[in-house]
Amino acid sequence: MLPADLYRPDSVAFIEVTPETICRQQGTGKNTAIEILPDLMELAQRTCDGLPMVIHGVELSIGSFHGWNDAYLKMLDSFQQEWPFVWHSEHLGFQTISGNNGATLPVGVPLPMPPTKEAAALVASRSDVILERYGVPFLLENPAHYFSDLPTDPEIEGDIGLLHSITQDSGCRLLFDLHNLYCNAVNLKFDPFQAVDRMPLEHVIEIHVAGGSWRDGFWMDAHDGRVPERVWEMLDYVLPLVPNVRGVVFELLEEHAARLGAEAIADELQHAWKIWNKHRTA
Amino acid sequence: MSCSTPGRFGTNTERLEDMALVEFQTGLGQLLRDQQSSDPLHGVKLDANEKRYFETLRETAGFRFCASIQRSWCISRAAKGAYFTLSLLPHVKRDALLNEWVDMGAGTQSFYDAEGESFLSFISERLTDPSHELSMCRFEQATLRANNGATRYTAPDPAKLASPDCVLRRGSYAGLVSFHVDLELLMHAAQNHEPLPPLSDDPLVLIFSPGLPQLWYTPPPEDLEVWNALESPASVKTLLSRNLTPETIATLLRQGTAEYA
Numbered sequence: 001m002l003p004a005d006l007y008r009p010d011s012v013a014f015i016e017v018t019p020e021t022i023c024r025q026q027g028t029g030k031n032t033a034i035e036i037l038p039d040l041m042e043l044a045q046r047t048c049d050g051l052p053m054v055i056h057g058v059e060l061s062i063g064s065f066h067g068w069n070d071a072y073l074k075m076l077d078s079f080q081q082e083w084p085f086v087w088h089s090e091h092l093g094f095q096t097i098s099g100n101n102g103a104t105l106p107v108g109v110p111l112p113m114p115p116t117k118e119a120a121a122l123v124a125s126r127s128d129v130i131l132e133r134y135g136v137p138f139l140l141e142n143p144a145h146y147f148s149d150l151p152t153d154p155e156i157e158g159d160i161g162l163l164h165s166i167t168q169d170s171g172c173r174l175l176f177d178l179h180n181l182y183c184n185a186v187n188l189k190f191d192p193f194q195a196v197d198r199m200p201l202e203h204v205i206e207i208h209v210a211g212g213s214w215r216d217g218f219w220m221d222a223h224d225g226r227v228p229e230r231v232w233e234m235l236d237y238v239l240p241l242v243p244n245v246r247g248v249v250f251e252l253l254e255e256h257a258a259r260l261g262a263e264a265i266a267d268e269l270q271h272a273w274k275i276w277n278k279h280r281t282a
Numbered sequence: 283m284s285c286s287t288p289g290r291f292g293t294n295t296e297r298l299e300d301m302a303l304v305e306f307q308t309g310l311g312q313l314l315r316d317q318q319s320s321d322p323l324h325g326v327k328l329d330a331n332e333k334r335y336f337e338t339l340r341e342t343a344g345f346r347f348c349a350s351i352q353r354s355w356c357i358s359r360a361a362k363g364a365y366f367t368l369s370l371l372p373h374v375k376r377d378a379l380l381n382e383w384v385d386m387g388a389g390t391q392s393f394y395d396a397e398g399e400s401f402l403s404f405i406s407e408r409l410t411d412p413s414h415e416l417s418m419c420r421f422e423q424a425t426l427r428a429n430n431g432a433t434r435y436t437a438p439d440p441a442k443l444a445s446p447d448c449v450l451r452r453g454s455y456a457g458l459v460s461f462h463v464d465l466e467l468l469m470h471a472a473q474n475h476e477p478l479p480p481l482s483d484d485p486l487v488l489i490f491s492p493g494l495p496q497l498w499y500t501p502p503p504e505d506l507e508v509w510n511a512l513e514s515p516a517s518v519k520t521l522l523s524r525n526l527t528p529e530t531i532a533t534l535l536r537q538g539t540a541e542y543a
Contacts, residue, residue, distance in 0.1 A: 020392065020393070023393075024393055024395050024396070024430075025391070025392075025393035025395065025396040026396075026430065028396075034393075035433065035434075037433060038433070058392065059392060063307075064307065065302075065303050065304040065307050066304070094307055094311075095392075096311075097307050097308050097311035097312070097315075098304075098308065100325055105311065105315065105387075105390070106390040106391055106392065107310075107311045107314050107315055107352070107390060108314065108315065108352045108355055108356050108389065108390035109314065109348060109351055109352040109355060111307075111310060111311070111314075111348075114303070114306055116303065118302065118303045119303055122303065145344075145348075146343075146344035146345070146347050146348050147339070147342070147344045147345065147348070148342065148344055149338075149339065149342070151306055151335070187344070188344075215347075215351075216347055216350065217343070217347075218343075218344075218347050220351075
């Protein structure tokens with residue numbers, strides 16, 4: 001939770017909640033459950049004080065071939081009952097595999113989907129099931145990753161082609177994470193602005209900006225500080241091109257909030273507002 | 283550029299005719315999970331091209347970076363689950379325990395609490411008994427367990443205690459911890475990496491239970507006697523024959539220190 005005085009309507013227009021941060025996992029194997037902790041749920045609701053809320057999950061693993069994380073969806077069912085959300089989003093990727101005995105094995109890091117027809121079809125069909133289940137928009141986030149040579153079907157045309165294919169074949173919409181695209185552009189050496197132009201921008205509902213840091217020669221999507229200037233430039237560039245966008249979120253991991261400080265966080269929010277107002281109120 | 287077969291894919295540089303999504307995910311996942319293994323792709327159905335793809339991938343800077351992130355996240359999750367115990371240990375021992383744990387394929391659960399108890403059990407088997415480090419380890423285990431039980435804890439109906447044949451056991455979310463130094467001193471030492479005092483001959487004993495408001499208390503002798511009597515399940519009749527009172531038994535049942543077997 002960030003400093004309470006940031007959760008004001010003049011500072012933020014809506015709140016994005018990662019539900020796993022107020023949950024814990026119980027049980028193992030097929031008996032695994034993700035439980036909402038009532039005290040933390042009550043605290044989160046009280047802090048947000050009636051602001052509109054959207055969900056940004058991390059545990060679904062929508063692209064795992066052997067199956068998604070059913071415990072996450074059961075938790076989200078309860079969450080929606082207690083605290084309805086305007087839309088919800090997840091990361092396009094997988095983070096579990098199937099073990100020899102059929103058990104679900106977490107890999108320990110999120111991994112990207114290969115841009116293939118099989119991957120696109122799997123995610124599109126699952127997205128439609130989710131859309132039906134919750135009755136509110138479901139968005140997928142373009143991931144940051146460090147692999148330059150993922151297996152590719154020529155018809156899909158890379159990571160961005162995969163997003164086109166999924167959004168064409170399902171009702172899924174996009175959470176365009178500009179910092180993730182920036183990471184990939186820096187690490188895999190391409191022009192982020194040209195990549196923006198290739199995105200299915202008409203499907204973008206939400207935008208993420210965030211900070212990162214260098215580690216072992218890679219720019220990491222660490223959510224540990226201020227937004228790089230180049231990412232602000234990307235936001236300025238993309239906002240006129242996304243007719244259906246409804247909000248911009250500044251992402252910061254809680255463990256870095258104290259070091260960054262409330263004033264710097266408020267600065268980043270104001271920076272986002274300034275660019276938003278420049279394009280959206282015109 | 284040739285068309286690919288539905289359900290199959292090729293790389294940018296070389297066609298892979300027979301590798302399906304499941305094989306790609308399993309191969310990449312196993313490469314990351316089993317970084318220390320000499321044969322991390324064991325059991326994955328790959329042809330020669332596909333094996334070559336993963337062998338090449340494994341040597342790329344991007345894969346090596348992803349593997350280092352995976353390992354550091356696994357270590358970090360495990361370390362959070364045993365924070366105070368690890369704080370009492372010398373760095374070399376701390377790092378050795380974490381590396382041994384992660385080498386076993388652990389630390390991958392996003393919810394570190396989910397693995398915390400098993401990691402603490404793993405550590406406890408490698409600590410001297412008695413020692414301050416082992417007390418701290420059992421303290422973290424007991425706190426975690428009682429906390430897990432407390433969220434939705436409801437006291438059981440005591441009516442069955444009226445039957446002398448009713449069998450009780452120790453509560454599933456309860457625990458007893460002996461400290462050989464004042465707890466505050468121990469916590470201070472853990473937080474400031476200070477040397478630990480000698481073991482006291484007169485240990486402080488705490489019981490942890492999910493139905494207690496603060497999850498723990500200093501038990502009176504009669505409560506300790508019930509706890510010891512329940513080392514294996516025992517009937518109410520047996521407990522009463524040891525001069526334990528029905529009120530004590532009912533209290534321990536209500537707070538989750540004991541439960542119906």
